[in-house]
Amino acid sequence: MTDSEIKKIGIIGGGQLAWMMGNPAQKLGLKLIIQTPNIADPAVSIAPDPILAPIDDPAATAKLANYCDTITFENEFINLEGLRELAAKGICFRPSLEALAPLLDKYEQRLYLEKIGIPQPQFTTWAGEIKKEKITDTQLSNQYLNQNKLDFPIVIKARRHGYDGQGTFIIKDSDSLEKTWQKLGQNPLLVEEFIPFERELAVVAARGVTGEVVVYPVVETQQEEQVCRRVLVPAEISLKLVEKINAIAKTILTSLEVVGIFGIELFLTSNGKVLVNEISPRTHNSGHFTIDACQTSQFENHLRAVAGLPLGNTTLNCQGAIMVNLLGYETSQNDYIEKREKLANLPETFVHWYGKTESRRGRKLGHVTVRCDFQERNKLNAIAKNIESIWYS
Ligand code: ADP
Numbered sequence: 001m002t003d004s005e006i007k008k009i010g011i012i013g014g015g016q017l018a019w020m021m022g023n024p025a026q027k028l029g030l031k032l033i034i035q036t037p038n039i040a041d042p043a044v045s046i047a048p049d050p051i052l053a054p055i056d057d058p059a060a061t062a063k064l065a066n067y068c069d070t071i072t073f074e075n076e077f078i079n080l081e082g083l084r085e086l087a088a089k090g091i092c093f094r095p096s097l098e099a100l101a102p103l104l105d106k107y108e109q110r111l112y113l114e115k116i117g118i119p120q121p122q123f124t125t126w127a128g129e130i131k132k133e134k135i136t137d138t139q140l141s142n143q144y145l146n147q148n149k150l151d152f153p154i155v156i157k158a159r160r161h162g163y164d165g166q167g168t169f170i171i172k173d174s175d176s177l178e179k180t181w182q183k184l185g186q187n188p189l190l191v192e193e194f195i196p197f198e199r200e201l202a203v204v205a206a207r208g209v210t211g212e213v214v215v216y217p218v219v220e221t222q223q224e225e226q227v228c229r230r231v232l233v234p235a236e237i238s239l240k241l242v243e244k245i246n247a248i249a250k251t252i253l254t255s256l257e258v259v260g261i262f263g264i265e266l267f268l269t270s271n272g273k274v275l276v277n278e279i280s281p282r283t284h285n286s287g288h289f290t291i292d293a294c295q296t297s298q299f300e301n302h303l304r305a306v307a308g309l310p311l312g313n314t315t316l317n318c319q320g321a322i323m324v325n326l327l328g329y330e331t332s333q334n335d336y337i338e339k340r341e342k343l344a345n346l347p348e349t350f351v352h353w354y355g356k357t358e359s360r361r362g363r364k365l366g367h368v369t370v371r372c373d374f375q376e377r378n379k380l381n382a383i384a385k386n387i388e389s390i391w392y393s
Contacts (some may be wrong), residue, residue, distance in 0.1 A: 003209060003308025007031060007234075012055050013074025014041035016354040016364065017283050017299075020291065022046030024300035030307055034074075035064045038252070042076070042354045059084030065091045072260060072306045076104055076281055077161055077171040095281060096305040099256040103281050105159045111274055116255050118248055120276045121267070125361040126156070128182075153194040160186050164362070165226020170194060172277040195275060197267035201235050202286035205249040206301040207258045209308045214301065215246045216294065216314045221265070221286050222379070227362055231323040233289050233316070236377045237268065240372045245274060252279060261302040263287060285325070285364075290368040292350040293321035318348075320375035324387045326366040328359035342390055343368055349387075 008351075011018045013200060014036025025032045034043050035051040051067075055059030056079035065071060070092040080097060087097050102112035111122045156177065166345030168185070171177045181189060200223060205215040217234040218241075219342070220258055234242075249264055264286025266275040287298035296312025304311050326336075336354075344351045354364040368391075370383050 006066040006307045008033065008177070009045070009303065009306055010064040010068035010071035011037065011074050012061060012064075012071065012078060014038065014043040014047075014050060015074060016042045018043035018074040019046055019286070019354060020283070020352070021299045022304055024297060024303050027300065027305065028303055028309065030290075030303055031068075033064060033067045035060055040357050042356060045355060055083070058086060061093070062086055070306060072096050072302070073100070073282055075163075076100070076106070080104060083250060090162050092386040094259040095262075096257070096259065099258045102256070102279050103279055106157050106162070106278070107159050108190070109279060110190065110192070113252075113279075115204075116251060118252065118276050119245055119274060121155075121192040121195050123190060125159075125188055126177075126191045127186075131145050145150075151193075153317045155192050155194050156180060156184075157190040157192070159188060159190050165223070166365075170224055195267045195269065195277075198270045199235070199268045200277070201237070201245065201266040201268050201274065201283065202231070202263060203245050203266070204261060204263050204284050204290070204298050205288035205310055206252055206261045206298070206305050206314075207253040208305045208311045209259055210309060211254070211257075212314045213312045214252050214314045215249050215300065216290055217316060218242050218245050219286055219289070225362070227325075227327065229287055229325055229327070229388075230286050230381075231286050232377060232380045232384075233321040233323070234375060236375070241272070241274065246276070248276065252276075257362060260305045261287070261298050280353070285367075288352070288367050289323040289369045291352070293318055293371050318371040318373065320372045320380060321369055322372065322380045322383050322387075323367055324384050324391070326353075326368065326391055328361055328363035328365050329392055330361065332359045333357060333358060339391055339393075340366075341386060344372065346387070349374070381383060 009030055011034045014034045017285045018034055019042035036045045038053045051060050058079055061258055073096050076103050103109045108124045113120050148285045153172050156169050156171055169180050170247040200221045202221045205220045207213045220232040220235040221228050222230045261283045263280040267277055283298045283302050291317055293299040295315055340351050348371040350369045356365055368387050
């Protein structure tokens with residue numbers, strides 16, 4: 001099959017990231033078919049004949065492949081080994097399984113970034129080797145961490161299946177390291193130095209089948225309890241830093257030969273250094289503003305890349321923007337229609353509601369983007385505050 005014949009795209013996963021591909025798919029004349037275990041998932045509304053099966057079920061993906069020309073991913077919680085057997089039989093995945101393989105385990109991702117020379121926190125892996133002894137902080141740092149010049153506080157991360165900060169813990173001493181490790185099922189962990197960052201930044205970039213790479217504006221992300229609350233566009237940083245981050249994004253996407261969109265999260269330190277926190281091999285929450293505030297959204301560019309079409313323009317269609325996540329703050333089946341209408345009535349404000357049937361604390365229920373005719377950080381923050389005062393009131 002040639003790229004121009006790609007019309008039907010399978011998506012493994014049915015959450016909001018797949019749902020937001022609905023509009024651009026229609027615009028580009030592409031049909032989407034999803035694989036998801038849950039009929040109530042947001043993307044079922046835009047792709048009504050899903051393969052109802054767990055996302056890591058390769059037999060279901062084989063079935064999905066019967067209905068589409070190529071398969072892409074909405075999240076990274078996939079069964080790589082199972083999918084490899086399908087790829088060997090000629091099923092086309094975009095991005096390829098080779099591009100995803102070094103990224104799915106957070107420790108292996110760090111090894112890969114090290115290999116290609118990307119700046120990042122110092123790191124190691126730990127699997128409780130001395131768990132039976134009473135470990136003192138000094139022993140632990142001497143035996144395991146000082147070799148890599150790490151010291152408490154440290155950050156530990158579950159190597160797989162973490163999201164929205166679940167599986168990421170800031171650890172102050174060896175006792176809590178031990179306890180958290182027990183809680184995480186005694187699986188090997190990624191351990192990394194704690195970065196007292198000044199700000200967190202992110203960038204979304206796409207690479208097409210011909211190797212062209214396009215990069216969106218670098219943004220500032222603001223996390224609370226390790227969950228993204230708001231995104232300020234563009235980040236208030238020097239042109240030199242923007243160029244550096246663009247170069248990092250290009251290096252990563254090119255060396256992995258990615259086809260599709262990747263999100264890259266970064267730390268900016270007080271002395272002006274940027275370090276990569278994490279690569280997400282998919283569309284990213286930090287890029288949701290692109291739907292309303294850019295010439296081409298991240299979702300459209302992802303589909304363009306996967307369908308072998310030329311990539312679209314990533315520039316802003318306004319001076320600046322702010323994206324605020326609407327997070328659940330209670331357990332409820334409320335659809336919050338009044339609050340949504342109030343938000344939608346604000347100037348240049350676009351409300352995206354994912355249609356989830358149940359709200360839980362911290363669950364991403366929707367997001368709001370406001371297009372602005374300014375870029376100043378304090379003004380963007382003030383707009384976010386107003387939105388949050390309506391939403392969380
Ligand atoms: P997830 O993949 O679950 O989103 P992350 O690794 O991105 O988890 O971590 C979530 C948040 O935790 C980050 O956005 C950041 O605020 C904080 N964090 C992660 N790693 C570090 C680190 N090495 N130093 C300081 N803070 C960190």
